[in-house]
Amino acid sequence: MRSAGVIxxxxxxxxxxxxxxxxxxxxxxxxxxxxxxxxGYNGGLMLFVLGLFAKQRLRRATRVSH
Numbered sequence: 001m002r003s004a005g006v007i008x009x010x011x012x013x014x015x016x017x018x019x020x021x022x023x024x025x026x027x028x029x030x031x032x033x034x035x036x037x038x039x040g041y042n043g044g045l046m047l048f049v050l051g052l053f054a055k056q057r058l059r060r061a062t063r064v065s066h
Contacts, residue, residue: 010041011038014038014041018033018034018037
């Protein structure tokens, strides 16, 4: 449960950082940069979970074959 909390905290920090940058920026703020950051974070999480899943399946397949 702690790791889910950390994931949510990091996601919130990404949003708060962009909000603070938008408030303090003298010029226009690129929403596209925020979208890229969120997509990159979520993509990284998905790749990590898929890697864990693949590792577990490979480990299970190795045990069964021996």
